[in-house]
């Protein structure tokens with residue numbers, strides 16, 4: 352069997368979620384660099400793999416796949432290792448709900464609206480969009496409360512064991528927590544904060560830390 356190849360860049364939260372799934376399953380893989388934010392954009396050969404120009408994309412034994420939710424579920428189901436999705440329909444639905452919240456609300460608001468405006472743009476010497484930041488800071492507590500409510504008293508977001516919900520959310524939380532407001536908001540929810548302390552210590556998280 353060939354090693355899976357993941358196309359993307361280590362700065363991407365979505366690439367990192369797929370890499371975390373590979374790490375948790377104990378799967379050896381190659382990371383083939385694709386920089387979607389390069390001035391010239393992604394190479395045309397990559398657009399043949401991912402017509403929307405987003406990262407990541409996966410190739411495994413000739414099977415090509417894009418969209419992170421499909422990739423992480425495929426990794427979970429195609430490889431040996433601990434199951435990352437609960438078998439019980441209600442628990443599995445909860446995991447899928449949290450992944451959907453990550454895509455629909457966490458990524459645009461906590462990553463683009465807060466991390467990018469508050470941390471990344473100033474580091475690059477670019478002006479922040481104050482309105483975007485303010486609107487995102489206003490929406491963020493709703494998102495954190497929803498996640499904290501769904502998590503309840505479990506150790507992990509989806510219950511007693513680590514699931515894809517944790518792996519999708521963790522890379523986004525890592526960026527969000529780099530903003531002082533992000534750290535403060537996280538600390539207001541004891542269960543989420545404790546989850547983040549557990550999650551950030553996993554070997555996969557350390558091995559996939561963005562380089563820049």
Ligand SMILES: N[C@@H](CCC(=O)N[C@@H](CS)C(=O)NCC(=O)O)C(=O)O
Nearest residue numbers: 363364365387405406407418419420
């Ligand atoms: N729906 C896509 C989203 C992936 C995504 O947005 N990736 C970002 C990097 S974290 C990207 O490629 N952005 C490039 C762009 O917005 O042009 C998936 O689930 O894979």
